[in-house]
Amino acid sequence: MRHALIIAVRYTILTTILLGLVYPLVITGIAQVTMREKADGQLITRNGVVVGSAIIGQSFASDRYFHGRPSAAGNGYDAANSGGSNLAQSNSGLVDRVNGAVAAYQKLNPGKPVPIDLVTTSASGIDPDLSPAAAFYQVPAVAAARHLPEPTLHKLVEDHIQGREFGVFGEPRVNVLKLNLDLDALTASR
């Protein structure tokens, strides 16, 4: 028993050094040398300012931008406090929240049903994407706010649709931050 205890202590310390320190640091080293941009989170810079990560959603409230999905992370799109609403389907709070969001969106598109992902919170709270349906849905409102023709914006959204990976995996999607960056560029060029 005493012998086993000594082994257990030594074994814990030794393996902690090997697998708890050496392994992650080696991986960090290799990743930083070979794939630094990805390993650092695919940060996007505009005019010398870091404006976000390509794969982390951020909050958009103004009419001039396409909105992402509702977020339950912190006060909304808190990328240091990720999470979902955890509301059950049978929770009246969920139904009330969705109905409120639907009413707000239908002011801009009277009578047109709102795509489900645009009024439901994502799992991470920082979902970078929208379904193509939810992006197209917002075209009239953004076009009006920016005084841009709708077909131009429709085309912009179409160009931003990422299909299924390898044609099979996942779902088609539109990256909201990249879409809005190009929207700004498009407005500036006019």
Place this chain on the structure above:
Amino acid sequence: MTPNGWVQFLIYFVVLLLCMRPIGIYMARIFSGELKFLRPVENAIYRICGVRRQTEMNWREYTVAMLLFSAISLLLTYVIQRTQQFLPWNPQHLPAVAPDLAWNTAASFTTNTNWQAYTPETTMSYFTQMVTLAYHNFFSAAVGIAVAVALVRGIARRETKLIGNFWVDTTRTCLYLLLPICLIYSLVLVSQGVVQNLHPYTVVQTLEHGTQTIAQGPVASQEAIKMLGTNGGGFFNANSAHPFENPTPFSNFLQMVSIFLIGAGLTVTLGRMTGSPGHGWAVFACMSILFVAGFVVAYWAESQPHPLLHGVDQRVSTLQSGGNMEGKETRFGISQSALFATITTDASCGAINSWHDSFTPLGGLVPLANIMLGEIVFGGVGSGLYGMLIYVVLSVFIAGLMVGRTPEYLGKKIEAYDVKMCMLYVLIFPILILVPAAISAVSPQMGLSVLTNHGPHGLSELLYAFTSAAGNNGSAFAGLNANTHWYNFTLGWGMLCGRFLMMVPMLALAGNLAQKKSIPPSPGTFPVNTALFTFLLTSVILIVGALTFFPALSLGPILEQLLLHHGVLVS
């Protein structure tokens, strides 16, 4: 439900089938001692620690070593969490973790549960995550595999007391199996966009001139072993839904494969080590039936529109996945979310890429029921196999009773002692779930005050928490805010009992089986490599599970489903 969703499922299953045989054979060679190419590293570890490689252990020695190692590594994890403010790689200057939470977390990671009562990005330093949490991801997996292998040795050997050497088994599991795969796998994950750095959190200026703080960290190295070792503890709170943990549909696919890889491979290992490959396949077939059934129900349920939402387009089309998108990520949609939820609870992984709490009532029933069946569908690495072997022994026993013969299993007579150990295993599990859940359900202050959802779904949240703890799963109906003294304490003990009170009878069974003589099969022997056996095994699992848990489930998810479709909401 879409054709594409089914194709994704089919590809998944085929890839699993292609991978399991090579990995299973490789594992059999690890544990027979055949593989030697890392012998110098191995020997150095044994020399420093004072392990005698050639000396095997009886089941008591094996158990003592396993318990001592678990206790000491648990203690170290506790100490590091409590002192993380003095340790390096804490760029956010996070303070010491509170005592009850630190204890709960140490128990959670030591037992392969990875239940997380905390938000990692606001609680744990990089050092704590690497040195304690990711470390346990390796070793809780290795310990599980070691115990399963010891049991398989018990079945395969005859007239001996020895079932292997615990230190050698865990060391070889890490060196030959987990570490090499993780070295490659974590870099593949980085190539998909999983971050791997030690920077402070990045502060960015958003397009609308606000600021956003983006959590960083050494994620990929932890993510790889988190999935491969069926641990499931997220580097971030959103776990595999977080874009930095699981950025693309392809990384999601890889993560799903890596959850089942070792568990499925172990069925092949079982067949090879016992010299009965057909038996390994019969067990695999039973697991596959339960897996497919779970996925079909979850996928169907999550594709259904919410009956009480108006003015919302919930239909599936080429432009959206439709269905129940609350708590799901756009890039994964319904099919990859339902599949992930099924897999993570079939195995004792507990990683999530969508919030099970926001699933439809029947969709949420699937993960809950999967854990209640004992996570034997490929299962946790190691624990899935030995959990399944319990049901195998019970099936053989019941078949023996039906024809009035002493039951045999692969040449071993199954006697009173063996069946007692199995029944211990089967009985401890529901007690660990139902008793504390019942106490919580009648304690407004301790138990009910932390629920997000009430009514039948509140009961589901409670049940899920204790099921997840006892089953060492770690996923949650996360509306239950578990960081309270009551839950940290009860769930912590639930995890420890769910792990070790079930491992010890397993090792006792291994020791007892190893001692027995082998008897050649006779015409009266019930063969364990046939479709009939698979059918019987599946039935036994479902009957035991249903008899134990159906009453509780009928008051939770089933009642919720009925009420919801009659228009009843709960505030």
